[in-house]
Amino acid sequence: MTVSTVPLAVPPADAGARSRGVRRILRAALPALTGAALLAAPFGLDAFALATLTLGLCHGLFAYGLDLSWGRAGLLSVGHAAFFGLGAYAVALAGEHGLSRSLTVPGAVLAAVVIALPVVRIGLAAPVPDAPLILLTIGVGLLLQRAATTLTPVTGGTNGLSVSAPDVVTSYYVTLGAVAAVVSGCSLLLVRGRFGARLLAAARNPERAAQSGVDGLRVRSAAFAVSAAVAALAGALYAPVAGLVSPQVFGLGLSTSVLVWLALGGRESTVGPFAGAVAVTAGQQFLGATWQGWYVLALAALFLLVVRFAPGGLTAGPRRLLAGPGPDARLPRAARRSGRRRPAPDAAGTGDDAPPLVLAGVRKAFGPVDVLTGVDLTVAPGRCVCLIGPNGAGKSTLLGVVAGQLAPDAGTVSIFGTDAGRLPVHRRVRLGLGRMFQIPSVVADLSPADNLDLARMDAPATAELPAEFEDLAADRLRTAGTLPLADRRRLELAMVLAASPRLMLLDEPAAGLGPDDARRLTRELREVNRRTGCAMLVVEHDMEIVRELADEVVVLAGGGVLARGPLDTVAADPAVRAAYLGTAT
Amino acid sequence: MDVLLAILGQFGLYGLLTVGIAVIFAATRVVNLAQGDLAMCGAYAAATLTGAPFGTRTLIALVAGVPVLLLVERLLLRGAVLDGLAAMLVTWGLGMALRQGAELVFTGTARTVAVPVEGTVDVLGSPYPAYRLVCALTASAVVVLVLVLARRTGWGLTLRAVADNPDMAAVLGTDPRRLRTLAFVAGGLLAVLAGALYSPVLAVSPGMGFNLLVPVFFGLLLSRPGALGTAAGAALFVSALSVLLRTWLSDTLAEALFYAVVVAIAALRSRPWIGRFSAWFRRPSPAAAGAA
Numbered sequence A: 001m002t003v004s005t006v007p008l009a010v011p012p013a014d015a016g017a018r019s020r021g022v023r024r025i026l027r028a029a030l031p032a033l034t035g036a037a038l039l040a041a042p043f044g045l046d047a048f049a050l051a052t053l054t055l056g057l058c059h060g061l062f063a064y065g066l067d068l069s070w071g072r073a074g075l076l077s078v079g080h081a082a083f084f085g086l087g088a089y090a091v092a093l094a095g096e097h098g099l100s101r102s103l104t105v106p107g108a109v110l111a112a113v114v115i116a117l118p119v120v121r122i123g124l125a126a127p128v129p130d131a132p133l134i135l136l137t138i139g140v141g142l143l144l145q146r147a148a149t150t151l152t153p154v155t156g157g158t159n160g161l162s163v164s165a166p167d168v169v170t171s172y173y174v175t176l177g178a179v180a181a182v183v184s185g186c187s188l189l190l191v192r193g194r195f196g197a198r199l200l201a202a203a204r205n206p207e208r209a210a211q212s213g214v215d216g217l218r219v220r221s222a223a224f225a226v227s228a229a230v231a232a233l234a235g236a237l238y239a240p241v242a243g244l245v246s247p248q249v250f251g252l253g254l255s256t257s258v259l260v261w262l263a264l265g266g267r268e269s270t271v272g273p274f275a276g277a278v279a280v281t282a283g284q285q286f287l288g289a290t291w292q293g294w295y296v297l298a299l300a301a302l303f304l305l306v307v308r309f310a311p312g313g314l315t316a317g318p319r320r321l322l323a324g325p326g327p328d329a330r331l332p333r334a335a336r337r338s339g340r341r342r343p344a345p346d347a348a349g350t351g352d353d354a355p356p357l358v359l360a361g362v363r364k365a366f367g368p369v370d371v372l373t374g375v376d377l378t379v380a381p382g383r384c385v386c387l388i389g390p391n392g393a394g395k396s397t398l399l400g401v402v403a404g405q406l407a408p409d410a411g412t413v414s415i416f417g418t419d420a421g422r423l424p425v426h427r428r429v430r431l432g433l434g435r436m437f438q439i440p441s442v443v444a445d446l447s448p449a450d451n452l453d454l455a456r457m458d459a460p461a462t463a464e465l466p467a468e469f470e471d472l473a474a475d476r477l478r479t480a481g482t483l484p485l486a487d488r489r490r491l492e493l494a495m496v497l498a499a500s501p502r503l504m505l506l507d508e509p510a511a512g513l514g515p516d517d518a519r520r521l522t523r524e525l526r527e528v529n530r531r532t533g534c535a536m537l538v539v540e541h542d543m544e545i546v547r548e549l550a551d552e553v554v555v556l557a558g559g560g561v562l563a564r565g566p567l568d569t570v571a572a573d574p575a576v577r578a579a580y581l582g583t584a585t
Numbered sequence B: 001m002d003v004l005l006a007i008l009g010q011f012g013l014y015g016l017l018t019v020g021i022a023v024i025f026a027a028t029r030v031v032n033l034a035q036g037d038l039a040m041c042g043a044y045a046a047a048t049l050t051g052a053p054f055g056t057r058t059l060i061a062l063v064a065g066v067p068v069l070l071l072v073e074r075l076l077l078r079g080a081v082l083d084g085l086a087a088m089l090v091t092w093g094l095g096m097a098l099r100q101g102a103e104l105v106f107t108g109t110a111r112t113v114a115v116p117v118e119g120t121v122d123v124l125g126s127p128y129p130a131y132r133l134v135c136a137l138t139a140s141a142v143v144v145l146v147l148v149l150a151r152r153t154g155w156g157l158t159l160r161a162v163a164d165n166p167d168m169a170a171v172l173g174t175d176p177r178r179l180r181t182l183a184f185v186a187g188g189l190l191a192v193l194a195g196a197l198y199s200p201v202l203a204v205s206p207g208m209g210f211n212l213l214v215p216v217f218f219g220l221l222l223s224r225p226g227a228l229g230t231a232a233g234a235a236l237f238v239s240a241l242s243v244l245l246r247t248w249l250s251d252t253l254a255e256a257l258f259y260a261v262v263v264a265i266a267a268l269r270s271r272p273w274i275g276r277f278s279a280w281f282r283r284p285s286p287a288a289a290g291a292a
Helices: A013-044 A047-072 A081-097 A101-125 A130-150 A168-191 A194-204 A206-211 A216-242 A252-265 A271-286 A289-309 A316-323 A343-349 A395-403 A425-430 A448-457 A467-474 A485-498 A515-532 A543-549 A567-572 A574-581 B002-028 B035-048 B054-077 B084-106 B130-152 B154-164 B166-171 B176-198 B208-222 B228-248 B251-269 B286-291
Strands: A357-366 A369-379 A384-388 A410-415 A433-436 A503-507 A535-539 A552-557 A560-565 B120-123 B126-129
Touching (some): A013 A047, A013 A168, A047 A168, A047 A194, A047 A252, A081 A130, A081 A216, A081 A252, A101 A130, A101 A216, A130 B084, A130 B208, A168 A216, A206 A425, A252 A271, A252 A289, A271 A289, A289 B084, A369 A395, A369 A410, A369 A535, A369 A560, A384 A395, A384 A515, A384 A543, A395 A410, A395 A433, A395 A503, A395 A535, A425 A433, A433 A485, A448 A467, A467 A485, A543 A567, A552 A567, A552 A574, A560 A574, A567 A574, B002 B126, B002 B130, B002 B154, B002 B176, B002 B208, B002 B228, B035 B054, B035 B208, B054 B084, B084 B208, B130 B154, B154 B166, B166 B176, B208 B228, B208 B251, B228 B251
Parallel strands (some): A384 A552, A433 A503
Antiparallel strands (some): A357 A369, A357 A410, A552 A560, B120 B126
């Protein structure tokens, strides 16, 4: 795609270019220097410091794992030590019962994933997953801790099991190597790739992500499962370093500590969790036992302050400087390449002869209230159908049913000849459906250009945007959330258009716009309809706009279709007048 | 009979805590993860101020709780930048700080509190420790009082209105911020009261609060936001479940099974056909509001 031509065009070009160069050098040099320092660490540190650093790295990997769920997927787990403990016990049990670690550790990782998947599915089934997830993760941790305490013959009960370890230097290099492998693997496959882009969108605006063809449920569940697996691996590394594994590894203390490390270090970064974990662990090891309690109390206070006043953590400032101007959240560059196309059965296979939308006998009730009582509706190819009707007629509900947000109680929804009644939102998007919401829904933390990249990434086809959207496509500096309403609506329209939809759903596209902006938007929509032949289903109250847009008007009243036809015919229909104005007869 | 009394006793504790956490959740949409730790503070107040009679100690704990809770709400929980998750984390941090503080000041070993009412009473033929009965009845009475207040007074009506739709309630002239402060303090005080009342029955230790969190949280998850009656009902269910499991099974197995039931019910609740009949944990989102 040719949109990303001017990513960082800041006016004072000279100074801008210089600081950009400095940043680029720093971005390359800092990781290299850190890597070299870590490799050389055994030559400069005494045994105690090295052991502390090893422990810090294990903790860092644990925090990095948590970051995949809490930071990147937006799913808070306050019992992540459950997964960590699984890994630690896998190593300890292998030593105790003469099993091979190459058997038990993958077993523990598998167990972590098997536990994590139902937990996250249950959590995500709730509209707001925070509270169920917190409860479930606490519960899993307590349950495992209980099991480890009581199965004394196997686990050694409260006393735990001791684990033999190689010498300090070997153990350090083994840990460092494992950490580097896991982090680069996750980074390449998950964070920096398209998966990372999908995850970022799904965590921040699930609605718009689904509307961009992203399967949010799958992406976030996968991130949570990987997060659990990484935590288990960290536990497996931790066991020989600590030398002792007791039921406390499942416990509240560790789950809380890892939250603290991550919160202090900073989420959604690679450096943050490691910096936080190593610093806190070092402090803990070097302070004597007398100050231990006060240290933890101080950490608790610091945690409170960071969560409350500096949610980016303590490394946020330097990271922001290094990243250069622009929003904190950015899509990985991989998202700019247009993704795998799935044109075959979804997009083109059914041909143009199938009508974009056929509804037959669609019913929907909310509890005792019947909102839709059998709607039949057809949108012919290239036609713009306006849906009007008095308040409470069920217009928005109907759009929700077509988009896949609401499941109909009865009836069929067929999109381009495909029975879509049971398809989730993102699958319908891949059939060629695009949607604009009544309140514009864009990923507020990303720049407009990133929003457009997101829209193209998983779309079945992409389209070049008309010239009037050029400013949005080039804007990588502002966040979309700071745009004025009219621009956000334009951005949403651009996102929908970039995915080259063949059927657009619009819910009061001009709501909240002034008359000039509304007229401009209407013209743009009419133009899109004429140029691309995209069919439209528009809910609109403003009759000026309806007159401008509609090829056909459908009047919805009392949950059913009351009348259809050209606007003037419909407006003259006495039944319609009665529905709007109340019956005079 | 023993079992029924045990359930009543457990209900007093869980009921106070659950109704407290439900009051806070209704007004602020924040699950107060420090609820159990506030109870721990109440229990320590009863355990340390041994010079005064028990009733006075409880009163002191409550009176001292007010400014502390006010301060916490003002400094840490107020502000528009705080979304639900961040606010929950703040309460988690608060709980952590309270636990650690208690461990520093009182050390980790558990304490016992002398029972203020000695002796046993006969309840329908079976002897039962008098104090357990007294505190169960007191706690239940307070729960009932809170429910009546929520049902019958303007304050309760405002609470329910804010729970249902804070923006609309604000438009209609209530100040949600004041209500939030009030609810946080009231809910927190219920926890402090629960801790103080039950201190002679429980082992008082810094970690006791966290053990209370899961059953109380579970009760909240089962209730409907703003409907305190359902919270009390859920607390009753949770108490009955834990007491019954404990009478039939060993402690460990009972606890394990309790968590298993918690997880199972949470899983069942996530099925859409159940979800359809409820609006549990639904925060009004623009899309949902637009679609409704």
